[in-house]
Amino acid sequence: MKNIKQLALGTAVAIGVGLSGAMTTVAQAEENYVPLLTYRTGPFAASGIHIANGMHDYLKMLNERDGGIGGVKLVTEECETGYNAQKGVECYEATKGKGALVYNPYSTGITLQLIPKAGVDKIPVLSMGYGLSAAAVGSTFPWVFNVPDTYWDGASVVIKYIGEQEGGLENLKGKKIGYIFLDAGYGREPIPLLEQLAEKYGYELLQYPVGIKEMQNQSSQWLNVRRDRPDYMVMWGWGAMNPTAIKEAVKIRFPMDKFIGVWWSAGDDDAAAGGEGAKGYKAMNFSGVGRDFPALDDIQKYVVDAGLSSTDAETMGGTLYNRGVLNSVIIAEGIRTAQELTGKKVITGEDMRMGLEALDLTEERLKELGLSGFAHPMKVTCEDHAGSHPVFIQEWDGKEWRQASGWIEPMTDIVRPLLEKAAAEYAEKNAPWPARTEPCPN
């Protein structure tokens, strides 16, 4: 073992990298820095690309059109995570020292890793409609925001909608509802709620887990569906799982109008993969359908046409693109609110946390932004970081999505106690979990 000296070489290289990392750590003055953890590669790229484009373009547009927010330019930096938790943490470590204001991991796995760090590093995590449901409890998780909804809100909306279709929740008795999900933290989150509702309303919940490795090979799951003949199918899918599931559903001739996806199974490509047969497929959504919004026109004008983006103009207005835009709207409004609250132009992660906590996206404000009707007005409180805002159901008409229902309120009365219980459990399991010391800006 005399060649242990070779470590020297590795160390030398490592130091070199470390220095280059250190050099870029110099914080730039007069700028607000927003790192974007995105993924345009890997099995989830199909969904990730549109999200990344949407997030990037809106912030870029603010820079080009308004010169940033409050007169301070935004600096964005994409870091490719490939939906991989390790790389996500690497991105986090590489960017947090540059004055990062907020993180949007777009992966439940990465979110979970960042949740405990957020309070320590004083950088909030914005997991918009994903991540840990329990994080909605602001008193336990002051640094995590999952506005506008948690998965449990979503699951309750699906059941409510199915109840409506059947002419009332009481008619769910004896019905079979199938739940096909990505077998990871993400897909497993809603199960406790679905089970609790099953007890309450008397339907039978059938579970069809899809392993990450089996995402593109779901024939067994759908054969099981065929055998069990559920009355409705609910899907919690992401990435390559969505189009495959929709295709398989078409293949076994499952009635598409009884197949409802979560807001992450609402991509245009996802539904299009099913061809003609996918007509009638439904999904929840909370961000605008289509591209008839003045803000999107501005993006087209200032960013896409100016060649400042890798966005294909045709994909603008797609569900996931719009989702990314909404994410950036929340970031931008958070920054603006923080600036108003603190009076500073260049803010820190702590200011950003206050900004997000005081976020109040009203109908008027949306209109000012050129996004009237793009999203339901949303408001964050210190207690509730999700807000359990209403969502709507959209339907695929074979070419594009159409809104198929009004705004449906989640069953807050059931969801909220569950969230609180889960937050308490989390704090207990991760004891000693720090008690909230952050002041409430409202």
Added chain:
Amino acid sequence: MNALVTDSSMTSAEAETQVERELLLRVDNVSLSFGGVKAITDISFDIQKGEIRAIIGPNGAGKTSMLNVINGFYHPQEGTITWQGKVRRKMKPYEAASQGIARTFQNVALFKGMTTLDNIMSGRSLKMHKNFFWQLLWRGPAEQEEIEHRRKVEDIIDFLEIQAIRKTPVGRLPYGLQKRVELGRALAMEPELLLLDEPMAGMNLEEKEDMSRFILDVNQEFGTTIALIEHDMGVVMDLSDRVVVLDYGKKIADGPPEEVQANQAVIDAYLGVSH
């Protein structure tokens, strides 16, 4: 010891000349086949303590298979093997090794990634006992044991005159030296019975002479019983006390070299007279 046939009234010198010594190993009616192909048919012979026993025969006669049977690598379908007076059931090769049977191979089977020293040290494996815990610590018992055995190994290195290649990976050695290292490795086991499978194959005259000298020295100095397979008749006749001749898996002759040399069946086999 039911196989003890030494006549106590005889002097030791007489015993030498009579080749009437303690039986080390006896093979009785052994047959071995691979899926219908008979490799060995009904062979019986014995090896006495302290002798050099040669097994000869044309290619494909079943010589190597015979060695494989002796050290437990192949299990014969029929027949028995009596080792030091005990009839042996199905035995694993490592059990044979622990009972004192060592061997070298027709195609050198050294541990290519290791040095000469390590290869010979590997022969001491059975004699080293310090457990995993001591090995982890190294300092103390494990190190002492290692040094103790290192001394023995250095003796063998001296004996075989391979001091200079002690730290050379064996893969880089010339063929003749590899054969020598292999012999050293087998010697390190301090075996009762040493099986040599063509120890001189592919060697030049000088190397053969060296090797012959080593074999004789091993036999005489350490008193190791040796069974060897060899094609060079000159070497066989010079070295061995008794010779067994195989052909097509059958035994065709057995006895002292001169006797075997004169045997018509043996001459036919080597000249290829049709059966």
Added chain:
Amino acid sequence: MFYREAGQFKTSYKADQALMPILQDRVGLIAILGVAFIVIPAFANDFFLTSIMIPFLVFSLAAIGLNVLTGFCGQLSLGTGAFMGVGAYAAYKLTTIFPDANVIVMVLLSGVFSAAIGAVFGLPSLRIKGLYLAVTTLAAQFFLEWCFIRIPWLYNNNASGAIEVPHREMFGIVVSGAEATPIVRYFIVLCITAGIAFLMANVLRGRIGRSWMMIRDMDIAAELMGIRPLQTKLMAFAVSSYICGVAGAMMVFFWLNAAEPSSYSIALSFQILFMVILGGLGSLGGSFMGAAFIWILPVFLKFIPGTLGFDVAAETVEHVTFMIVGALIIFFLIVEPHGFARLWQIGKQKLRVWPFPY
């Protein structure tokens, strides 16, 4: 010139079989340890510690684990990731069942569980060799991964399905959880890795290490010399899995803070295998070099365009990184199939005879 062993005579077998018989090597090792224990902690920033040094050391340890099995005992394994996962889940269970116990002890103990599981999956190795064995280790990989997902008890029924490292202290210093400072975590990882590497160096030069190499080089000859193949191979599986298990536990406890089953996927197995092959099969030092190369190169590549002032899209960097890593793997295999460890030795040989190479 500087690498001469002339004049260094050994007067005892003890000195001759020391780990580093040559003075310069000993000096070099001390220098490296000095850098690792003093210079790096003194000067490195958080990013360097958490994103480069800690993962590098964790992966080095895992690579040592796999090297014991594949490099020293010759048994190809594609299940490293899963064995690391066993360690991680075991450590998590242990520390939640015994919250007051020392977390470092729990991490070291967790390896015992992966050792047991490794030995079970090593059983077929008696009959199966080479690529065939690789398939059985794949069975271990996929089966264990499935267990991590489908047995909620393993992750204490967390709704997220992930394990999250709890806050633990030792001597009043936070050693795990989000508040543990990078420097503390770095020291723990460094000590464990260096310690295990040292212990393994001992085992590998002794009887047990030799018996593994005998099996690797020529299993039949080894058996004929009294090595019990099953025992020896199972021991290699157990020791290897122990080390991998500890590495896996360190990965979640001192680096990532939380882990999903997909953290211990087949991709991780391949990553470790790359490190071992490129570093050099059968070389402990090579394990460190391989880990440094495979982990640090992509991090480095990510920075190059930025430091050179190019504005390259993040995904393009990712794609190009894949291409470069793939191409470099092929390149190094062609240049030196025995890995960096051999390159290093050749370099030393050149130094030894310099300036008169002939």
Added chain:
Amino acid sequence: MLYDIFIDPFVQMYEMPDFFLQVLWEGFVAGILYALIALGFVLIFKASGVFNFAQGIMVVFAGLTLVGLHENGVPAYLALILTIGVMGVLAYGVERVVMRPLVNQPDIILLMATIGLTYFLIGFGEFVFGGEPKQMITEELGLPTGSTAFEFGERGLVILQHIDIAAAVIAVIMVAALGIFFNKTRIGRALRAVADDHQAALSVGISLNQIWAIVWFAAGLVALATGIMWGARSDVSFALEIVAFKALPVLILGGFTSIPGAIVGGLIIGFGEKIGELYWGGLVGGGIESWLAYIIALIFLLFRPQGLFGERIIERV
């Protein structure tokens, strides 16, 4: 418990024969696709002893090239021809850059090199065509897309996808063509000679390099066919790579050098996996498909280490 394991599944098979038939059909189709990937492995292993780990990625790469070219405005059939050309260039490149310099290296080094190739192809494919999954241009290539349902009993229904039938037909044609190629042509004979003994083949004037380039090309064609078929079932994306691991147990069953073995092994794994998952998987929470194939292969190995069609190995010293 015992009832659930030993009796209930068979009762189910009997009571819902249409469903059982459907399961068999799905198993059959999955098996064909596994077999096609395994076939690519076998071709290369036979001729060069290289375990080509990159076969799975070649499937994706071929499919991606085809779709990518079409997206960029190349007509479907021309894209197909160009893709064949690309696979040819790839084969030639691999032979020149990877195989030739690494000749005579140990198996594990060659295996590693193909894993390196896998990384390279992933990066290259994504770099050129983008990382997002793409839809296979099934209709443009003139492949059938519909499905036929057979009434069965009272309310039974067996649905056959036309594309799956096409996949089966193409697999059969491909195996037949390879068989003819191996047995009737000059190059085929040379290939078999190389497979038997490299040295001997060299000594009678067969160019190893040429043969290797040809087998890699053949494997590339098999990959393209597989890519089209699999792409039509799901999308063409790099997530497919993981499915390619299934070829390993297939090869264990069928033996590394046997073309019929690859087919039979593929079908056994396909049937075994689907039946296991649908009738027994539920007992342990489902998803056993992800490892069942490997466990089947493992158990099989313990009893017959040489594979279905392999000769018994006699160890010599």
